[in-house]
Amino acid sequence: MSISPKEQLQQLIVLQNLDDEIAEHKQLLADIPIQLDSGRAELEEKKKIFSNAKEELDALQKERKDIELAVQGENDHMAKAKTKLPAVKTNREYTAILSEVDAIKEKVSGLEDKELDIMEILEEKQKEVPGIEKICKEEDARFQEYKAKKDAELDRMKQELGVLVTKREAVGGQLDRVIMQRYEKVAGSRDGRAVVLLQGSICQGCFQQILPQMAIDVKVGESIQQCSNCIRFLYWEEVPEAATPK
Numbered sequence: 001m002s003i004s005p006k007e008q009l010q011q012l013i014v015l016q017n018l019d020d021e022i023a024e025h026k027q028l029l030a031d032i033p034i035q036l037d038s039g040r041a042e043l044e045e046k047k048k049i050f051s052n053a054k055e056e057l058d059a060l061q062k063e064r065k066d067i068e069l070a071v072q073g074e075n076d077h078m079a080k081a082k083t084k085l086p087a088v089k090t091n092r093e094y095t096a097i098l099s100e101v102d103a104i105k106e107k108v109s110g111l112e113d114k115e116l117d118i119m120e121i122l123e124e125k126q127k128e129v130p131g132i133e134k135i136c137k138e139e140d141a142r143f144q145e146y147k148a149k150k151d152a153e154l155d156r157m158k159q160e161l162g163v164l165v166t167k168r169e170a171v172g173g174q175l176d177r178v179i180m181q182r183y184e185k186v187a188g189s190r191d192g193r194a195v196v197l198l199q200g201s202i203c204q205g206c207f208q209q210i211l212p213q214m215a216i217d218v219k220v221g222e223s224i225q226q227c228s229n230c231i232r233f234l235y236w237e238e239v240p241e242a243a244t245p246k
């Protein structure tokens, strides 16, 4: 089965368009996981802020409890010291117990001051945490929505890519094997652009002028021509005259 050079050229143009679309799909298929990773990383960061805030809150609560226990311990200690008072026989003993009690009172007062400071911080943190949690939940919901959209896009892209590849095989199969091999070679060395438009006598692949005879042949379109500079296949497209505004 052999088709005319003119038809082959038409098929080459179709092939180029298909390859452009395939490349675009492949790019998107590669981009989507990256976009998802970056969205996920952003979400993780917000979750980390939330868990840090919660940890801080827990630590403060624990610290407060520890202080309360320490205060209780000191108070027990003080009560025990006081029970010794009725049995005291000397002034010295009496003074010693009183100064012990005073020292404990001072310690307790210091602990209570510290507890107040912590309670103040706690109150503020407790106000902050629900806000952070809310942002986190909203962000999570937004990401899940984004992910569902991107997953659907990924599926659609894969399906479309399958269709494009099948079409490409069909078009490639109609082309002369030598032409097809030449196309693959040019596409491989020219970043996927193997078939380009000729404008005037300028190749739109390398923007060099081609020989006048070749330009004529390209315009006639009955043969397959390749730019002598960049070896891309050339085709001519009749540009419809632009409507001149009055």
Ligand SMILES: [Zn+2]
Pocket (backbone or CB within 6 Å): 203, 204, 205, 206, 207, 208, 227, 228, 229, 230, 231, 232
């Ligand atoms: Zn060229």
